[in-house]
Amino acid sequence: MNVWRINLKTGGETPRKFCLENGIVAVGWPVDDNSAPLTWERYYDLAMEHYYNQGDRSWWPAVNALKNRMQIDDLVWTRDIQGVYYIGHITSDWRYEYESHFKKADMVNVRSCNWIKVGTVEAIPGKVVNSFIPARTVQKVADEQVRIYSMFIFNKLTSTDTYKIKELENPDIFSLLSSDDCEDILGLYLQKEKGYLLVPSSCKSDTMNYEYELRQKDTGDKAVVQVKNGWVDLHTDDYSNINSTVFLLTTKGQYLGDQQDNIHFVNPTEMEEFVFANIDILPDKIRNWTEILTELKNRTRPVPNKG
Template sequence: MDYVVRLHLKTGTDFRQGLVDFCLNSKKQYVAIGWSSQSEDLYRESFQEYYHRVKELSGRANPAINVFRDAEVDDLFWTRDLNGNYWICRVISPVEVLCDKRLDIGAVLPVEAYNFGMQVPGQIKSSFNRPRGGTVERIRDRIIIEYSKTIFNQLSNSKYYKVIPYEDNLLDNLPDFDLEELVISYLQIKENYYVLSNSIANKSTTIKIECEMISREVGNFRKAVVQVKGKKAKVLDALDFKQYVEEGYIVYLYVPQVINIDQIDNVIRINNDDLLDFYKKNKPILPLSITQWETLFGSNNS
């Protein structure tokens, strides 16, 4: 499996809930795409003709219809319902042409689908929430692929997919979005900050800051920013954060390598041992989107 697919269940219909119910909440389950005007009078097996009609109508091969053309049995899809729940879907048979004008369905992939709830990894969630992200995206990150197979096995109560475990520790393998979430949780709980929901990086700098935080302690005002980088990141220079320090911020860094940190005050590096210790002690109150990764990372985190 080279990728998993993120798919919005969204066609040209005005009856979006009806589309979701047809696809996910019926005895037979599907993921679907639109262009029902191009599937009229076609047989179920006539996907190639439907494909050419849509391509001619659009002037190009839309990414969504390409994904359906390329789909094979046992491919995995993530989709989301109108309540914000994420569903993991296994393709169980080849694509079929279907014409439903009310729901604007032109083709479907029969699937076996399970409701996973709302706490998916950040990389999956961001794919759904990305502005102008399109109807589909092929997610090729190997960790997300193995994670998706694991979730399907869990929800189907089976060992349908062989999952390749990761032997390194949690921090070495957490996807970037979830590593950021863990570090920010660490600062909120251990250092007693709260995150400003509308915080963004200072526009005059090219340094990427995850967020701005303010101390919860009345009478001990502190403000801080945080930078998080995974194990493959390049060496970071602490002096690049001088502007933030001059503006009164404490700068927290979680990075694999940093230089010149002894040349500047109020730049603090969070080390692996402290973060992993925090994780172990606070796991019951951390988001499932972080803690669920342990199923892939063997026993090196206990």
């Protein structure tokens, strides 16, 4: 099972709404042939002449992905113009649609798809959100975390067991979270437990040395954070010139260099404990990851012997 994202954005009439309401995942590139049913071989020949041979290089990657690379039971993400994300379960092979309303919407290369509303960006894995940045119409999201999350969220929202999530070896919360998720966790921790307040505009900064700034609500103390998820080491020398409190978090790496008064090493175990003790204040996507981890751990827990 693969995961895809599709930009339902063409020159036609309300293509996003059309696909979501009609239960399809689709792209355009129609051809001038009304002989139903149009075979793939006939469509390919006509489209090659009309699009590819005329210099349209976007036709083939999109149609090839929909027709040849996607498979029944794959999952696909899309979003509407309000920024609401949907996940779809592909339920049919490719077909070409002739009806006027398909042509009007410029959605003629079609697969049936069961769309489910997921929510806004805070409920969506960062790698799914970032996959919409490239301009291409259809793109595979090749990431195991996204794959697990997509299967879990579809099962959860449809109250089904459509997808079987495989067991992971020694799963922990940080093996499932993205770097953005870890930044959110540390930010929430510092605000709730240490009395810091986040400066929202600092999250947009292009600085390379830290993720965002905070201010301690009682003292006005300025703090910055740096977060690395995975086997990445953090060295105090890289932050010695920052004239503020520095919080460093690496989830699996080491803290290197001499301890300095203004630089604090955050314990990943403490962050994991904070996550599970404060589920209600977490973003939806992190809450979902905690459910996934609990499910995986319960599945691998040994069953007591009756004796």
